[in-house]
Amino acid sequence: MLVLAMELRHDMRGLKTRAATPLGLEAALEGHARAFSDRFGSGAPPRLFFSPGRVNLMGAHLDYNGGQVIPMAIDRGTFLALRPRSDGRVLLASTWSPEAFEWHGDALPGTALGQWVDYPLGVLLGFAQRTERLAGLELLFGGNLPIGAGLSSSASLTVGTAYALDLTYATGLTALDRVRLALEAERNFVGVQCGIMDPFAVGLAREGHLLMLDCKDETYEHLPLDPEQTVVGVADTGVRRELAQTEFNRRVGECRAAFDALRVHCPGATCLRDIPPEVLRRHEADLPADIVKRARHVLDEVARTGSARRALLAGDTQTFGAMMTAAHESLRDLYEVSVPELDHLVEIASGCPSVLGARLTGAGFGGCVVFLVRAGGERELADCIASAYPQRFGLLPDVAFFRGDRGPREIARR
Numbered sequence: 001m002l003v004l005a006m007e008l009r010h011d012m013r014g015l016k017t018r019a020a021t022p023l024g025l026e027a028a029l030e031g032h033a034r035a036f037s038d039r040f041g042s043g044a045p046p047r048l049f050f051s052p053g054r055v056n057l058m059g060a061h062l063d064y065n066g067g068q069v070i071p072m073a074i075d076r077g078t079f080l081a082l083r084p085r086s087d088g089r090v091l092l093a094s095t096w097s098p099e100a101f102e103w104h105g106d107a108l109p110g111t112a113l114g115q116w117v118d119y120p121l122g123v124l125l126g127f128a129q130r131t132e133r134l135a136g137l138e139l140l141f142g143g144n145l146p147i148g149a150g151l152s153s154s155a156s157l158t159v160g161t162a163y164a165l166d167l168t169y170a171t172g173l174t175a176l177d178r179v180r181l182a183l184e185a186e187r188n189f190v191g192v193q194c195g196i197m198d199p200f201a202v203g204l205a206r207e208g209h210l211l212m213l214d215c216k217d218e219t220y221e222h223l224p225l226d227p228e229q230t231v232v233g234v235a236d237t238g239v240r241r242e243l244a245q246t247e248f249n250r251r252v253g254e255c256r257a258a259f260d261a262l263r264v265h266c267p268g269a270t271c272l273r274d275i276p277p278e279v280l281r282r283h284e285a286d287l288p289a290d291i292v293k294r295a296r297h298v299l300d301e302v303a304r305t306g307s308a309r310r311a312l313l314a315g316d317t318q319t320f321g322a323m324m325t326a327a328h329e330s331l332r333d334l335y336e337v338s339v340p341e342l343d344h345l346v347e348i349a350s351g352c353p354s355v356l357g358a359r360l361t362g363a364g365f366g367g368c369v370v371f372l373v374r375a376g377g378e379r380e381l382a383d384c385i386a387s388a389y390p391q392r393f394g395l396l397p398d399v400a401f402f403r404g405d406r407g408p409r410e411i412a413r414r
C-alpha cells in the first residue's frame with residue numbers, strides 16, 4: 001500500500017458524506033466496462049469484478065508482531081474488467097494512469113519495475129507458477145478507493161487480481177489460496193515487508209462482520225457488527241507523508257530490535273506479542289527509549305484488542321469504542337505515527353455524543369480516521385467535523401459510512 005501510495009499521485013479526496021457507493025456497484029462497474037472498451041477496443045464484453053478495501057478497527061501495528069487484529073472490509077474498492085485473448089499476450093492498464101503494459105504470457109518480467117503494475121504482475125506470476133493455466137488477457141484496473149489513505153488499496157488490488165484470474169481460468173483456488181498469492185506478490189515480487197492483515201481482511205471478508213485474525217497462527221473468526229446499532233465511518237485527512245514508507249520500515253525494525261533484546265528472557269517466545277508486559281517493565285532500563293515506547297504500544301495494544309473482542313461479543317460497543325480511542329492515543333504518544341490532522345479528528349470525535357470511538361487506520365503518517373458511531377449518528381458526526389476541523393486545517397474532510405463488505409466477487413452485467 002505504501003509503495004503504491006508513493007507511485008500514484010492523484011486526487012485522494014474521494015470520500016463523501018453519503019452512502020459508500022452512491023451509484024451502486026453494478027452501475028459503477030458498467031462505467032468501468034466502458035472505460036475498458038475505450039482502452040482495449042470493443043469485442044466480447046469483459047467479465048467484471050469488485051474487490052473491497054478495508055479499515056482496521058483494532059490491533060494497530062500488531063500484524064507484523066504476531067498479534068491479533070480486527071479489520072473490516074468496506075464496500076469501496078478496486079474494479080477489474082478482464083477479457084481473455086487467444087494470442088497469449090498479457091495487457092494491463094488502469095484508469096489512474098495513461099500507461100499500459102504488454103508482454104507475452106510466457107515472458108512476463110521476473111523482477112519488479114518500480115511501478116503500480118508490479119502488484120498485479122506479482123499475482124500473475126504466482127498464479128502462472130501455481131496453476132500453469134495463465135493465458136493471454138486484457139485487464140483494466142480502476143475503482144473508488146482513495147490510494148495511500150490507509151484503506152489498503154494494494155491488497156484490494158492483489159486479492160482482486162487473484163480472484164479474477166481464479167474465476168476466469170476456473171482454477172478452483174480457495175479464498176486462502178488467493179490471499180496467499182496476494183501476500184506473496186507483495187512480499188516477494190513488489191518487495192514490501194507487509195504484515196498479513198490486509199489480504200486476509202479483503203479475501204476472507206464476510207458481510208456485516210469484522211474479521212478477528214490471529215497473525216501468529218493465522219486462525220480467524222468473524223465477529224458480527226449489527227448495522228442497526230453501529231456503523232463504521234471513515235474520514236480522509238488527505239495528508240500523505242513522503243516518509244511514510246521509511247518510517248513504517250523503521251517501526252518494523254524497532255519492534256524486531258525490541259523482540260531480539262527481550263526474547264532471551266522468554267524461552268519459547270516467537271514474536272513480540274509473546275513477551276509478557278512485566279518482562280518489558282523489568283528490562284526497559286537496558287533498552288533505548290524509543291524501542292521501549294514501541295514495545296509498550298504493542299503489548300498494550302495486544303491487551304486492548306483482546307478486551308475489544310470480548311466487549312463486542314458481549315454487545316458492549318461502548319467499551320470497544322473506548323479501546324479504539326485508547327489505541328489512537330498510544331499510536332500518537334508511544335508509536336509516534338500520527339499527525340496533527342488525525343489527532344484533531346479524533347479529538348473532535350471525542351466530543352461528539354454519537355461517536356463510540358475513533359483512531360487512525362492503516363499505518364498512520366496521514367490517511368484516514370475510522371470512527372465507530374451509534375447508528376443514526378452519522379449526520380451528527382459529519383456536523384461536528386464540519387464545525388471544528390476547517391477552522392484549524394482550512395479544508396473539510398469528507399466522511400463516508402460503511403457496513404462490512406462481503407469480499408471479492410464477480411458483478412453480473414445487466
Ligand code: GLA
Nearest residue numbers: 060061062194195197362363
Ligand atoms: C499498514 C500495513 C498493515 C499493518 C498496518 C498497521 O496498513 O499494510 O499490514 O501493518 O499498516 O496496523
